[in-house]
Amino acid sequence: MLTLYQKLLAHFGDPQWWPAASREEMIIGAILVQNVSWKNTEKALQLVREKFGFTFLALREAPIEELAACVRSTRFYQSKAARLKAFAFWIEAQCKDNLDQLFARDLTELRRLLLLAPGIGPETADDILLYAANQPSFVIDTYTKRIMRRVGIGPERDSYEAWRAYFMERLPPDALLYNRYHALIDRLGNQLCRVKDPLCSDCPLKDCCVHARAKSLLD
Ligand code: SF4
Numbered sequence: 001m002l003t004l005y006q007k008l009l010a011h012f013g014d015p016q017w018w019p020a021a022s023r024e025e026m027i028i029g030a031i032l033v034q035n036v037s038w039k040n041t042e043k044a045l046q047l048v049r050e051k052f053g054f055t056f057l058a059l060r061e062a063p064i065e066e067l068a069a070c071v072r073s074t075r076f077y078q079s080k081a082a083r084l085k086a087f088a089f090w091i092e093a094q095c096k097d098n099l100d101q102l103f104a105r106d107l108t109e110l111r112r113l114l115l116l117a118p119g120i121g122p123e124t125a126d127d128i129l130l131y132a133a134n135q136p137s138f139v140i141d142t143y144t145k146r147i148m149r150r151v152g153i154g155p156e157r158d159s160y161e162a163w164r165a166y167f168m169e170r171l172p173p174d175a176l177l178y179n180r181y182h183a184l185i186d187r188l189g190n191q192l193c194r195v196k197d198p199l200c201s202d203c204p205l206k207d208c209c210v211h212a213r214a215k216s217l218l219d
Contacts, residue, residue: 143189
């Protein structure tokens with residue numbers, strides 16, 4: 001797993017992800033980005049920033065219709081607006097908006113807690129753990145599964161938890177490594193390992209990829 005990471009890092013460089021000025025902004029982005037592109041998430045974040053700012057208090061006080069209008073560029077925007085508000089109330093109940101206090105828990109306990117929060121699934125929880133709390137929790141998304149299946153590796157069971165465990169059992173528990181690895185996978189999935197017609201000849205993983213080898217035999 002480290003070899004793949006090193007190949008990606010050498011090709012793309014340090015991805016410097018997640019692009020947020022505060023942990024609150026990062027968490028709001030993590031909730032909004034589910035099932036939508038980052039470009040559309042950015043549009044929503046810009047409007048939320050201008051209209052309300054990135055505080056949980058502002059989210060709690062925001063009228064739901066106005067918040068929904070701000071996040072319209074994300075899919076299921078009414079549900080996303082409701083999730084933002086619900087999470088802001090949950091944060092108040094958990095730690096009175098004190099993220100240092102919330103994030104002081106160890107990884108297992110904090111993940112268990114986040115998965116109980118309204119509207120937070122495993123991918124969002126791991127985004128928050130890794131990028132806002134700086135804890136080594138590997139994030140799995142559709143890019144990860146697509147690329148690793150094509151390369152020819154992955155767990156036997158196709159569940160989120162099985163994929164996460166597959167990475168975490170093979171990598172040291174290093175938040176910076178997980179941060180960069182996930183971002184590099186997304187960059188590869190976005191730029192080269194596309195759903196249709198992956199650009200294998202430009203890919204840093206082509207020498208160890210089953211899909212690329214099979215493709216070259218057919219060409
Ligand atoms: S070589 Fe092709 S199929 Fe394999 S990971 Fe790279 S782009 Fe995807």
